[in-house]
Amino acid sequence: MATDLRLPTDKIVRPDKDRFLNEDNPFEGMMSRFDQAAELLDLEPGLYKVLRNPEKQIIISVPVVLDSGEVEVYTGYRVLYNTSRGPAKGGIRFDEHVTLEEVKALAAWMTWKCAVVNLPFGGAKGGVICDPLKMSVGELERLTRRYTSGIMNTLGPDSDVPAPDVNTNERVMAWVMDTYSMHMRHTVTSVVTGKPVEMGGSLGRREATGRGCMIVTKEALKHLGMDVKGTTVAVQGFGNVGSVAAQLLAREGCKIQGISDRTGAYYNKNGIDIDAAIKHVKEHKSLDGFKGGDAIANADLLTLDVDVLLPAALENVITSKNADKIRAKIICEGANGPTTANADAILDQKGVFVIPDILANAGGVTVSYFEWVQDRGGYFWTEDVVNDRLRDIMRTSFADVLRLATTHKVNMRTAAYMLSISRVATVHRLRGVYA
Ligand code: GLU
Numbered sequence: 001m002a003t004d005l006r007l008p009t010d011k012i013v014r015p016d017k018d019r020f021l022n023e024d025n026p027f028e029g030m031m032s033r034f035d036q037a038a039e040l041l042d043l044e045p046g047l048y049k050v051l052r053n054p055e056k057q058i059i060i061s062v063p064v065v066l067d068s069g070e071v072e073v074y075t076g077y078r079v080l081y082n083t084s085r086g087p088a089k090g091g092i093r094f095d096e097h098v099t100l101e102e103v104k105a106l107a108a109w110m111t112w113k114c115a116v117v118n119l120p121f122g123g124a125k126g127g128v129i130c131d132p133l134k135m136s137v138g139e140l141e142r143l144t145r146r147y148t149s150g151i152m153n154t155l156g157p158d159s160d161v162p163a164p165d166v167n168t169n170e171r172v173m174a175w176v177m178d179t180y181s182m183h184m185r186h187t188v189t190s191v192v193t194g195k196p197v198e199m200g201g202s203l204g205r206r207e208a209t210g211r212g213c214m215i216v217t218k219e220a221l222k223h224l225g226m227d228v229k230g231t232t233v234a235v236q237g238f239g240n241v242g243s244v245a246a247q248l249l250a251r252e253g254c255k256i257q258g259i260s261d262r263t264g265a266y267y268n269k270n271g272i273d274i275d276a277a278i279k280h281v282k283e284h285k286s287l288d289g290f291k292g293g294d295a296i297a298n299a300d301l302l303t304l305d306v307d308v309l310l311p312a313a314l315e316n317v318i319t320s321k322n323a324d325k326i327r328a329k330i331i332c333e334g335a336n337g338p339t340t341a342n343a344d345a346i347l348d349q350k351g352v353f354v355i356p357d358i359l360a361n362a363g364g365v366t367v368s369y370f371e372w373v374q375d376r377g378g379y380f381w382t383e384d385v386v387n388d389r390l391r392d393i394m395r396t397s398f399a400d401v402l403r404l405a406t407t408h409k410v411n412m413r414t415a416a417y418m419l420s421i422s423r424v425a426t427v428h429r430l431r432g433v434y435a
Helices: 026-041 045-051 100-116 137-150 170-184 205-223 240-251 274-284 341-350 363-377 383-408 412-431
Strands: 056-065 071-082 088-095 122-129 160-164 232-236 255-261 264-267 294-296 308-311 330-332 353-355
Touching: 026 045, 026 100, 026 341, 026 412, 045 412, 056 100, 056 137, 071 088, 071 100, 071 137, 088 100, 088 137, 088 170, 088 363, 100 122, 100 363, 100 383, 100 412, 122 137, 122 160, 137 170, 160 170, 160 363, 205 240, 205 308, 205 330, 205 353, 205 363, 205 383, 232 240, 240 255, 240 274, 240 308, 255 274, 353 412, 363 383, 383 412
Parallel strands: 088 122, 088 160, 232 255, 232 308, 308 330, 330 353
Antiparallel strands: 056 071, 071 122, 255 264, 264 294
């Protein structure tokens, strides 16, 4: 018998509806969007309660012997938000500002993201509070291995599959894979995605998030009747997502007028030579000293008079304080949570078309899914096959979200939440509440 999750009351009671939203807290921001979509979907109160809570939250101490011989103890998190649709999926970030609230929000976003693009995964996220830029390779390796062993009980190709995120990369994923495999006493490639291609990684994975951003930006331009050629773009963040998105959009004929990273921002009316900027970062580790544009303030990059703004760094950069100054017609959220919930209403009022994070940056986890499938099948695809399948999924998902937005007269973010929450909810209804 299907579980009736509607009883005993039949209306959602939002616990913090009248409370002032703490704009700095990404979990509250995620939850306010979730609440809004849940009400529109008329979600059963029982299911509403289930989906408001992370399934599992792990907090560990991560002791590391530094190169100096001293021992430092870092704090690590892994949150599994929801696994109803499949193994938990989501990256691991190393950053000084990691908090449990942030990891919880990111794990929830992974749940909705995987559901928006209809991957058979749940959502998770991990983080370690540290400054990787100040650590040696040896220290990073020891940190990664000890963190991995600390969350070993949840890891596994069928239970929890990490990937790169802020300040982690293929090399870090290779250490995660090796640590897990040594514990299992055999090689398990599918326990982690975003690995080097030589050891079970997928072609096209490194570029996948940026490529996905390029694909949905083109879809948005088409929808708004704008020409890709000559479209002006500003990209905030020049890491794996921002640099690739900028490069691919430039190849499609867009003019990338602004780029930035944590060291500074640059503007060039005629378009920045993105290949030169990527070369500069390869040589100097940051954009610092880049000569291909005029230096501007980082905050000013966000309010440039461009067609497309692509925030591709961290959370909470478009807030109630600067949203009214945004001049872009389209925002493509390459980062997770770059816009606060309070800023949403302001952007709506201004008529900005926002491609929400859980759709815009889903290209990364989509190719992670392809990598997991390839590892499990032991059969690897060409880069063209990967890119074609990625393009199909991103286009279909964009169209699915746009259709819902039009039907329900809501913005793209609310539509994306509605689509993903309804997919997760359907599985919960079918599975029922285990007792
Ligand atoms: N860290 C990426 C994200 O936030 C990728 C996650 C994954 O591939 O599992 O979407």
